Amino acid sequence: MRPGVSPDTFPPRGHEAKRLSIVDAAAGVFCREGFAGANIDLIAAEAGVSRQTVYNHHRDKEKLFIAVVRDLTERCNAGIFATIATFPDQPGDLEADLIGFAVRLNQNCICNRDGKFLRKLIQTEGERYPELFAEWREQGPGRTWPAIAARFARLAYGGHLTIDDPDVAARQFLGLVNAELQTTFMLGGTPCEDEVVQSATNGVRTFLRAFGKHPSPAGVKKHTALANA
Amino acid sequence: MRPGVSPDTFPPRGHEAKRLSIVDAAAGVFCREGFAGANIDLIAAEAGVSRQTVYNHHRDKEKLFIAVVRDLTERCNAGIFATIATFPDQPGDLEADLIGFAVRLNQNCICNRDGKFLRKLIQTEGERYPELFAEWREQGPGRTWPAIAARFARLAYGGHLTIDDPDVAARQFLGLVNAELQTTFMLGGTPCEDEVVQSATNGVRTFLRAFGKHPSPAGVKKHTALANA
């Protein structure tokens, strides 16, 4: 197929590019209209492609849908793991660092296009494709949550936090940090940056009040690095 | 229409009963299939009614959908307020009381049939009917969240909690208490009672570690009622 791996960004410029633009357009239409309401003609038009080309790349509507979900899952997971890599291991200002991490997670993985689309498709069609979304559950939360938990465990081991169960703490961290965005998420909206920062700030403060080392009630911050597991 | 307000439970037994069973069946079908995929014939069949009867009660598919959402919103709201009335104002064991409240809220309002259906419809079709779901947002979270916040404010005023912003605390309480149910909710599932209790217990414990009066680090519980705002 390919001559010898072209040095530029897009390998087989024509064919694969169309495949991508089809899956991309399909993601948008499936999200807006739902599986039943999605129209192949519309997907083709938004992809800038003829309807027949859609059928050439994906045998039928269902196959196309599955390709969309797999694609989104893969990209979202990559983004989440990339963000987890920025988790503050040796924090200077723990509160600020955790807020930054939470904001990055939200902006880069949950509120961006892929995250929003994947969430909507899971909510909308999750029950119709049990095995497809079971796969997502394993590859997504099943791998990312423990990864975040491991980071919190490390912070606790380093004496920066007091945590009984890192898995519970990780889930609660996510719950707290998104506490003020629930309604917006429900309705499929995208919270603006201010809202994300606000929710993260409030969430992290509460999280640290529960799991932090309580530097001082007077407001002065001193951090001593001793582990007392 | 009615002869003279029949003394029994169902006023015009035939007509209104059918209206209910139609809306009921429609809720189920709309949730399973989405608006576009929902089939009026199927709704009629599940309601045990002829298709024409569906059109007699609700002019068209969209009107029927709107009736379903309004119906669910109303019933869910009633349930939530009824549960808020059981919020522990003068707690004996604050932790146990808050856990109980959280479990009731989840089991009676969020995990039950109505709650599950309403959530799904909001997620699935929220963007298609902005004004309808804006109404839900005002009547639902817009009224219930402040009501919960007021209860927490009262607990704080009574010296049982230390809370800066009761609104934030209320949202975080809900976020914490549901932290472990997110994935299940996403996929449209219904968590079993054990999961609900577990999530509520972990959530309330963390909540109290952040906002509680820290009775003692040794495990003994003494509660002094003094307000130190």
Added chain:
DNA sequence: ACAAATTTAGACACCCTTGTCCAAATGGTC
């Protein structure tokens, strides 16, 4: 420039769904 692969536009058969119409059947009320 040539040959192979891919894309395109259009027409097509097939099926399903919505919403309407109507005549017959049903059910409650006096």
Added chain:
DNA sequence: GACCATTTGGACAAGGGTGTCTAAATTTGT
């Protein structure tokens, strides 16, 4: 029993969607 409203089932037109097929146009690799 008679009258009223409601329900029923069936037929119906209109519209829209999926997936297939074909021949012509275009792109791609050599």
